[in-house]
Amino acid sequence: xxxxxxxxxxxxxxxxxxxxxxxxVTSISPQRxxxxxxxxxxxxxxxxxxxxxxxxxxxTFRVFGKQTGxxxxxxxxxxGNTRISFIPSTPFLAGEWITVNLSKGIKSADNTPMxxxxxxxxxxxxxxxxxxxxLIRTLPVRREGEGLIQCYGALGCDFNNDGRTDLxxxxxxxxxxxxxxxxxISYDSIFAVYPLPSGSxxxxxxxxxxxxxxxxxxxxxxxxxNVMSLFMGLxxxxxxPEAPYTASNNxxxxxxxxxxxxGFDDVITANRGGSNISLFKNNGNxxxxxxxxxxxxxxxxxAVMIADANNDGIQDAFIGxxxxxxxxxxxxxxxxGFNFSSRSSLNGPPxxxxxxxxxxxxxxxxxxxxxxxxxxxxxxxxGAGGLGTVTNYLSGSFPLAIDIGDVDGDNDLDIISSQYxxxxxxxxxxxxxxxxxxxxxxxxxxxxxxxxxVHDRDNDGDLDxxxxxxxxxxxxxxxxxxxxxxxxxSGEIPDGFYLEQNYPNPFNPVTNLKFGVSEMGFVSLKxxxxxxxxxxxxxxESRSAGIYSVTFxxxxxxxxxxxxxxxxxxxxxxxxxxxxx
Numbered sequence: 001x002x003x004x005x006x007x008x009x010x011x012x013x014x015x016x017x018x019x020x021x022x023x024x025v026t027s028i029s030p031q032r033x034x035x036x037x038x039x040x041x042x043x044x045x046x047x048x049x050x051x052x053x054x055x056x057x058x059x060t061f062r063v064f065g066k067q068t069g070x071x072x073x074x075x076x077x078x079x080g081n082t083r084i085s086f087i088p089s090t091p092f093l094a095g096e097w098i099t100v101n102l103s104k105g106i107k108s109a110d111n112t113p114m115x116x117x118x119x120x121x122x123x124x125x126x127x128x129x130x131x132x133x134x135l136i137r138t139l140p141v142r143r144e145g146e147g148l149i150q151c152y153g154a155l156g157c158d159f160n161n162d163g164r165t166d167l168x169x170x171x172x173x174x175x176x177x178x179x180x181x182x183x184x185i186s187y188d189s190i191f192a193v194y195p196l197p198s199g200s201x202x203x204x205x206x207x208x209x210x211x212x213x214x215x216x217x218x219x220x221x222x223x224x225x226n227v228m229s230l231f232m233g234l235x236x237x238x239x240x241p242e243a244p245y246t247a248s249n250n251x252x253x254x255x256x257x258x259x260x261x262x263g264f265d266d267v268i269t270a271n272r273g274g275s276n277i278s279l280f281k282n283n284g285n286x287x288x289x290x291x292x293x294x295x296x297x298x299x300x301x302x303a304v305m306i307a308d309a310n311n312d313g314i315q316d317a318f319i320g321x322x323x324x325x326x327x328x329x330x331x332x333x334x335x336x337g338f339n340f341s342s343r344s345s346l347n348g349p350p351x352x353x354x355x356x357x358x359x360x361x362x363x364x365x366x367x368x369x370x371x372x373x374x375x376x377x378x379x380x381x382x383g384a385g386g387l388g389t390v391t392n393y394l395s396g397s398f399p400l401a402i403d404i405g406d407v408d409g410d411n412d413l414d415i416i417s418s419q420y421x422x423x424x425x426x427x428x429x430x431x432x433x434x435x436x437x438x439x440x441x442x443x444x445x446x447x448x449x450x451x452x453x454v455h456d457r458d459n460d461g462d463l464d465x466x467x468x469x470x471x472x473x474x475x476x477x478x479x480x481x482x483x484x485x486x487x488x489x490s491g492e493i494p495d496g497f498y499l500e501q502n503y504p505n506p507f508n509p510v511t512n513l514k515f516g517v518s519e520m521g522f523v524s525l526k527x528x529x530x531x532x533x534x535x536x537x538x539x540x541e542s543r544s545a546g547i548y549s550v551t552f553x554x555x556x557x558x559x560x561x562x563x564x565x566x567x568x569x570x571x572x573x574x575x576x577x578x579x580x581x
Contacts, residue, residue, distance in 0.1 A: 020108075022049075022108065022113065022114060023049055024048045024049075026048050027045075028045050028046070028120055030043070031122070035122075035360075035406055035412065035413065036411050038124070039124045040091045042085060043100055046083050049082065050080055051077060051081050052107040052109055057075065059263055060105040060106045061084055062101040063100050063101075065092045065124075066207070069158050069159075071088050071092070071098075074086070084102075090163065092124045094459075094461045094463060095405050095454070095455075098121060098122050098123070100120055100121075100122075101119045102119060103261055103263030104117050104262060116334035117262070117313075118313035120313060123413075126406040126456070126461070127460075127461035128462065133478035133480050134479045135479075137477040138474055139180065139474065139477065143190065143193075148473065149171040149173050150172040151178075151475075152202075152203050153401070154453045154466055155207060156453040156455040157216050160181060161215075162182075164181075165182055165455040166180060167182075168180075171202070172203065172224075176196060176202075177196070177202065178194075179192045182457060186457075192237065196227075196229045197241050198222075202223070204220070205220045205254065206256045210265055212263075212286075215233035215234065216233045217233045218231045221252060221270075226271070227246065228245040228247050228291075232286060242287070245290075246291060247291050247293075248278055248291070249271055249272075249273030252271070253270030253303040253352075254268070256306070259336045260335050261334050266279065266280060267280040267282075268304050270304040272301065272322055275299050275301060277293070277317070277319060279292045296321070297328055297343060298343065302349075302350060303319070303351065303353040305353050305354060314332045316330060317338060318366045325346045325350070326346055327343065328343045341385040342387040346368055346390050347375060347377060348375055351370075351371040351400040352402050358413050359433050360412060363383035365434065366381070370399065375394055375395055376395050378393070378436070393438060395419060396426055396442075397420075398421035399419050399422075401417070402416070402418070403415070403418075403453070404416070406463065408429065415427075415430070418449040422449060423446065423449055423469075424442050425445060425449045425465070425467050426441070445476060446472040446474055447470075447472040448470050450468040452467050453465070453467075458479070458540065463480055497569070499513075499515045501577075502564065505577050507578070508580055508581050509555040509579070510552070510555075511552050512550070513552055514547070515568075517543055519545050521543070521568060522568070524537075524539060524566070525566050525567075530563075535557070538552065558579075561577070
């Protein structure tokens with residue numbers, strides 16, 4: 001009898017163990033690092049076991065767009081509760097970096113939690129565009145009568161939830177950040193100024209939703225001391241400063257991710273003077289514990305970027321080490337710890353770095369601007385936590401910022417370097433497989449080129465650029481779209497707005513559209529088919545007064561009547577034209 005009881009106990013225990021299955025992600029969509037996900041993409045995570053519906057919600061399954069911020073959407077359990085599906089309520093912006101976070105709070109049907117969190121990144125699709133962008137506006141970052149404030153960087157994100165990318169410009173000398181709101185065309189003048197308590201030469205900044213209230217928060221590092229500044233978003237582009245946090249000396253880099261899988265974003269700072277990195281764990285309410293300092297194998301850690309380097313669903317840390325001239329890769333363990341994985345030498349001191357799949361193999365790569373070496377360097381990752389050797393490209397004089405995005409919309413990532421001493425921004429075209437053009441497009445600045453923000457400013461589907469000049473404290477607003485239209489050689493300024501009949505008309509396949517603008521302002525010139533569908537946007541930007549002409553090519557269109565419409569200020573006129581083939 002005793003043996004029988006023992007046997008039954010063993011069998012029942014085995015059944016109980018078999019039923020306790022921790023959820024494990026078996027597949028994801030879109031695939032990590034993909035460059036052309038639809039802007040209204042259905043985000044999917046498949047699991048090895050049915051999930052507890054009560055454990056799947058907006059706190060355990062979070063989506064964040066680098067420009068759009070925390071994404072609201074519809075979460076469903078499908079396929080017998082083994083699939084989580086997320087459809088965003090509104091489309092993401094074009095060409096933006098999306099982060100999907102799954103926390104340990106997700107449980108199986110038998111109430112067993114995930115052993116580790118899981119996350120991945122991908123990019124939304126950007127429409128075809130140009131690298132040689134048009135400067136449409138220059139904005140002062142100083143207030144009237146103000147001296148040097150040394151604006152160093154601009155964080156592009158939707159701060160007032162109107163679907164447009166605003167800018168938070170961090171200023172070193174004035175120790176503040178200033179918000180510029182996107183008006184759909186360019187940017188209004190300064191909306192708000194937020195001083196940094198205990199800040200000193202604030203420099204890097206990142207956005208997150210640290211307290212899960214659906215509003216963008218901002219974390220800022222201070223290059224001249226050991227302070228990490230935190231501002232909690234209140235909505236409508238308003239922010240409240242929190243008590244500063246102590247990192248190590250000279251906070252030159254900041255990065256955000258959920259490193260321990262608890263569903264709340266943590267912060268890493270790179271501390272050049274402290275020669276280490278600091279990890280701040282979120283307490284689960286938007287506040288942080290004391291810094292946990294980590295000494296890497298490098299020296300003078302200056303930059304940090306986060307991505308999954310070994311494709312295990314856990315975020316890893318790429319560290320740019322200024323003194324030792326290298327990239328150091330630390331792999332996250334999913335519980336807030338990091339282990340050294342790889343290092344790769346650079347041919348100069350890295351000031352800033354970016355990450356993304358530059359060569360199109362599905363694995364994360366890293367690019368660095370090599371300041372005093374007047375170069376940028378590209379290092380390819382192998383998808384297993386290893387780093388290759390650097391490939392160098394000559395930049396202008398003293399590049400101190402580097403940015404990334406599919407600027408020309410051809411499904412690969414282009415690189416933009418900002419030259420402090422060279423006073424320009426250089427756009428390196430990705431020619432495919434991670435090979436960059438050796439003759440970059442040069443976009444001029446004024447006193448310096450300090451950083452570029454890559455975003456779809458006007459929501460037309462392609463990526464625009466916003467540059468910072470920290471010597472003259474200026475914002476340079478570049479537009480991705482048609483190049484400058486040809487103004488007549490006489491320089492005549494018309495008395496009023498007008499739109500002429502196209503010539504020739506009928507046409508096949510090319511015709512010219514001529515119009516006059518009597519004062520500076522936003523100008524739109526679009527072509528429609530007979531059903532009223534927009535088939536071409538020929539101009540969609542601010543223009544100065546003058547007489548303009550633009551060529552319209554109907555090679556890809558069928559014969560028929562088409563319409564073209566000019567909108568400039570309060571003026572609007574539509575004319576028809578006939579394509580005969």
